[in-house]
Amino acid sequence: MEKFITDEIQDAAIKDLGKIVGIASYNEDAQPNAPFGKGPKAALDQVLEIAENLGFKTFEDPEGYYGYADIGEGDQTFGIVGHMDEVPAGNLEAWDVEPYQLTEKDGKLYGRGTQDDKGPTMSAIYAVKAILDKGYKFNKKIRIIFGTDEEILWRCLAEYNKKEDPIDLGIAPDADFPLIYAEKGLQQSYLVGPGSTELNLDLENAFNAVPGKAIYDGPKQDEVFAALKNHNFDADQKDGSIEVHGKSVHAMNAPEGVNAVVRLAIALSDVFPDVKVLQFLKEFGEDANGTNLLGDVSDDVSGRLTFNISSLKITPEESRMQIDMRIPVKVDHDELIKHVSDSVEKYGIKYENYDYVAPLYVPTDSELVKTLMQTYQDLTGDTKSEPAISGGATFARTMNNCVAFGGMLPTTPNYMHQANENWSKADMRKAMEIFAEAIYRLCV
Ligand SMILES: [Zn+2]
Numbered sequence: 369m370e371k372f373i374t375d376e377i378q379d380a381a382i383k384d385l386g387k388i389v390g391i392a393s394y395n396e397d398a399q400p401n402a403p404f405g406k407g408p409k410a411a412l413d414q415v416l417e418i419a420e421n422l423g424f425k426t427f428e429d430p431e432g433y434y435g436y437a438d439i440g441e442g443d444q445t446f447g448i449v450g451h452m453d454e455v456p457a458g459n460l461e462a463w464d465v466e467p468y469q470l471t472e473k474d475g476k477l478y479g480r481g482t483q484d485d486k487g488p489t490m491s492a493i494y495a496v497k498a499i500l501d502k503g504y505k506f507n508k509k510i511r512i513i514f515g516t517d518e519e520i521l522w523r524c525l526a527e528y529n530k531k532e533d534p535i536d537l538g539i540a541p542d543a544d545f546p547l548i549y550a551e552k553g554l555q556q557s558y559l560v561g562p563g564s565t566e567l568n569l570d571l572e573n574a575f576n577a578v579p580g581k582a583i584y585d586g587p588k589q590d591e592v593f594a595a596l597k598n599h600n601f602d603a604d605q606k607d608g609s610i611e612v613h614g615k616s617v618h619a620m621n622a623p624e625g626v627n628a629v630v631r632l633a634i635a636l637s638d639v640f641p642d643v644k645v646l647q648f649l650k651e652f653g654e655d656a657n658g659t660n661l662l663g664d665v666s667d668d669v670s671g672r673l674t675f676n677i678s679s680l681k682i683t684p685e686e687s688r689m690q691i692d693m694r695i696p697v698k699v700d701h702d703e704l705i706k707h708v709s710d711s712v713e714k715y716g717i718k719y720e721n722y723d724y725v726a727p728l729y730v731p732t733d734s735e736l737v738k739t740l741m742q743t744y745q746d747l748t749g750d751t752k753s754e755p756a757i758s759g760g761a762t763f764a765r766t767m768n769n770c771v772a773f774g775g776m777l778p779t780t781p782n783y784m785h786q787a788n789e790n791w792s793k794a795d796m797r798k799a800m801e802i803f804a805e806a807i808y809r810l811c812v
Contacts, residue, residue: 620759
């Protein structure tokens with residue numbers, strides 16, 4: 369195997385990484401042609417300038433949603449999808465270094481974005497550059513796409529897909545090696561049913577987490593508390609309210625959590641048997657795979673459906689629940705939604721769509737996955753790590769025939785979204801080598 373990455377190449381990549389880490393690029397109020405604020409726009413401008421100087425042909429969306437850098441020619445386009453936005457540094461006291469400045473210390477590169485996702489994106493740019501420096505020509509067009517709204521709502525790539533032609537294959541270096549070839553479909557919705565004059569509830573939570581606690585301060589508290597104890601649910605009663613304790617986990621792992629809202633609803637259904645939505649929740653039960661409602665929904669690739677009910681609001685006018693479903697990649701979305709709608713109908717409940725993100729699925733016997741896996745194994749000697757599936761979401765799923773590939777090794781400590789975010793130079797070097805070899809095998 370040829371050695372593409374030299375000290376010189378990595379040093380140049382680190383120097384340019386410093387330029388984009390030096391720009392705080394978390395989401396802020398929109399400005400003209402900067403839909404996510406001045407930070408993401410400035411980081412986008414900067415990375416395009418870097419790519420331009422390395423010989424790429426660059427383009428910036430006139431409205432500022434995204435940009436890209438092209439090099440090479442061919443009938444097909446190989447995409448590399450990264451992002452220039454980041455989460456804020458958070459509590460500065462928790463940092464040992466200045467977050468918006470690249471600091472090298474003990475062989476590690478510190479700064480917001482070094483792991484997520486400025487470091488991996490810059491590594492991929494220089495991996496392409498390293499192949500060019502060896503005098504090779506690409507047989508495909510290589511397009512490095514820079515998003516600016518990954519951490520919030522992905523509006524950047526929604527715009528990209530509206531305005532640009534799809535890629536033919538590609539990678540999103542924004543997760544872990546070896547690779548993620550399947551991500552479940554992500555459906556967030558409301559279930560809306562009849563209201564109640566007997567019981568008012570306002571249990572609000574985020575869609576994407578199993579609620580770890582639920583407070584009840586309504587009528588018949590002693591009876592409700594007794595019902596909770598009757599079900600062996602963990603709860604405290606004091607100062608005129610009841611707190612039900614559950615276990616909060618991310619919605620994609622909902623079956624591993626304990627849903628405090630559902631537990632409270634089950635107990636309430638014993639005390640208020642006429643409130644229809646509570647009967648629904650009682651029958652739905654504590655099964656976050658939705659089996660009681662829908663039967664077994666699963667496939668051989670990505671496993672079982674997860675079904676998280678995160679909120680419950682009851683007013684005299686209506687009852688309303690937020691649900692988050694992670695749908696197995698081979699399950700037909702429209703059929704599933706019809707199944708849900710039909711199943712809740714007998715409780716007087718209607719299904720309302722909020723947001724849907726289609727799944728990612730590139731079969732493991734595809735050329736793309738086989739080549740990337742082989743490259744990873746050849747360069748690391750790690751033949752144990754398998755291609756992964758995830759209930760989470762990367763940019764890979766916004767693109768045709770694209771998988772999440774790196775840039776973190778299985779042994780890299782995860783500092784994404786945390787204080788003291790850093791990436792070791794050794795791990796960065798390994799990621800660059802893997803990217804270069806993979807792009808060489810796929811595009812030269
Ligand atoms: Zn990211």
